[in-house]
Amino acid sequence: MEDPMDERLAEQIAYYRVRAPEYDAWANREGDFDRGDRNEAWHEEKRRLAVRLREFWPTGNVLEIAGGTGQWTEQLLRYTPLVTVLDAAPEALEENRKRTARRTEMIRYVQGDVFTWEPPERFDVVFFSYWLSHVPPELFAGFWERVGCCLKPGGRVFLIDNLPSDEAEELDPETPTGDDMSVLRLAPDGNSYRVWKVLRSPEELHKVLFDLGWDLEAFATGDYFLWAQGTRSRLGTGSRVGAGGGSRGAEHEHHARGECDQRDRPTSAQAPSSTCEPHP
Ligand SMILES: C[S@@+](CC[C@H](N)C(=O)[O-])C[C@H]1O[C@@H](n2cnc3c(N)ncnc32)[C@H](O)[C@@H]1O
Numbered sequence: 001m002e003d004p005m006d007e008r009l010a011e012q013i014a015y016y017r018v019r020a021p022e023y024d025a026w027a028n029r030e031g032d033f034d035r036g037d038r039n040e041a042w043h044e045e046k047r048r049l050a051v052r053l054r055e056f057w058p059t060g061n062v063l064e065i066a067g068g069t070g071q072w073t074e075q076l077l078r079y080t081p082l083v084t085v086l087d088a089a090p091e092a093l094e095e096n097r098k099r100t101a102r103r104t105e106m107i108r109y110v111q112g113d114v115f116t117w118e119p120p121e122r123f124d125v126v127f128f129s130y131w132l133s134h135v136p137p138e139l140f141a142g143f144w145e146r147v148g149c150c151l152k153p154g155g156r157v158f159l160i161d162n163l164p165s166d167e168a169e170e171l172d173p174e175t176p177t178g179d180d181m182s183v184l185r186l187a188p189d190g191n192s193y194r195v196w197k198v199l200r201s202p203e204e205l206h207k208v209l210f211d212l213g214w215d216l217e218a219f220a221t222g223d224y225f226l227w228a229q230g231t232r233s234r235l236g237t238g239s240r241v242g243a244g245g246g247s248r249g250a251e252h253e254h255h256a257r258g259e260c261d262q263r264d265r266p267t268s269a270q271a272p273s274s275t276c277e278p279h280p
Contacts, residue, residue, distance in 0.1 A: 005136065008194065009115065012134060013088045015185055015193035016068070020091035022188055023069045026172075035171055042171070045221040049160055050075060052219075052227050056158050060124030063150055065114050066131035070096035072160070074103070076127060081106040084123070088113050114146065115139060122152040129160035132205075134196050137181060144212050148232050157216065158229045164199035167223035202226050 002010075016023070025031040027046075029039040053072075059080050067073050067085035069092050076083050077100060085107065087093050093109045100107055110117070126147050135143050147157060162168060174183040174197065183197045200208065202218035205228055209216045216230030 005138070008136070008196075009113070011193050012195045013113070015187055015195055017089040017091050018187040018189045018191075018193075019185075020069060020089055020095050023092065023095070024071065027071045033172070038171060041222070042224055045224045048221040049225055049227055052221075052229075053158060054079075056156070056229050058125045058127060058156075058158060061121070062125045062127060063119070063123040065126060065128040065147075066134075067096055068092045068130075070099040072127065072129045073100050073107070077103045077107070084108040084110060086110045086112055086114060086117060115143070117146075119150045123150055123155060124152055125156050125158065126150050127158050130162065132159055133161050133198050133200075135198070136196050137198060140208075141212055144209070144214065148213075151232065154231065156229065156231050157214070158227070159216075160225060160227050162197075162199055163220050163224055163226045164201060165220075165223045171224070200226075202228070 022031070026033045029035055029042055035042070053075055057079055058076055061082045062076055062080050062084070064073055064076060064083060064085045067087050068089075070085070073083060073085055073096055083106075085093065085096055087096070087109075088111065090111050093111055097109055132143075151157070175185070175192075177184050177194055181196055181198050182194050184192045184194055186192050202220055205218045205226065206216060209228075209230075213232055213234045214230060215233040216228045218226055218228035220226050
């Protein structure tokens with residue numbers, strides 16, 4: 001029998017595969033997500049996110065984790081032509097490709113599972129939007145180890161996510177599953193899928209990441225979104241791993257010690273050692 005964690009991760013990917021063709025409606029407040037008079041506040045907060053990203057200036061070699069249909073890939077391409085988009089859903093990557101193909105030929109689309117993907121190089125910036133809340137709590141610390149392993153020394157992170165707020169909950173109500181870590185989502189194929197949705201306030205996010213050795217400032221845009229930016233500052237104290245991660249859990253233990261598999265990496269100046277030590 002398949003590991004329960006693997007099964008649930010597969011279910012989450014399956015949901016986004018089915019949803020890819022209509023995903024942009026959520027971001028653009030169209031169709032089922034059209035909220036009339038309240039759309040403008042949503043769009044205004046999205047514009048604030050774009051301003052923050054501009055101030056961050058994500059230049060150099062950028063990795064976008066779980067890039068999806070390209071809502072933010074498009075924005076990243078304003079600052080750099082060197083973007084690698086990783087996503088597990090080929091349908092989402094296809095939408096992304098359609099959206100971004102005319103902008104640059106240097107974008108790389110990679111279909112892969114972020115919990116097992118081995119980066120072939122290190123990046124100046126790692127970016128992800130509306131992804132962190134989908135990371136299972138058991139894999140959270142390991143995920144951040146992976147992010148650390150994807151970055152060059154001094155590399156930076158920028159992330160965007162949903163904010164826990166009454167206004168956001170009222171605008172897009174979720175169907176509870178009985179635990180406060182996941183929700184049930186009805187997909188266009190008529191099936192319901194369980195996905196993780198772990199919302200954190202900017203303060204909670206800052207604290208949990210600080211414990212893992214990251215120095216990220218996090219802020220709300222208003223009612224709907226948060227953004228955070230920063231770097232890895234040191235080896236964290238909170239990177240012990242809980243049980244239940246299955247094969248990825250074992251891997252997570254490995255990465256929680258600050259080691260990255262460098263087998264496929266070039267022995268260039270970008271990846272000088274045989275293990276990926278957390279950057280001071
Ligand atoms: C909420 S969407 C966010 C998409 C995009 N970042 C955006 O801002 O529109 C989450 C994305 O995560 C991808 N995803 C889900 N599980 C994944 C995994 N294990 N590895 C990589 N991508 C995954 C889905 O295919 C989907 O495109």
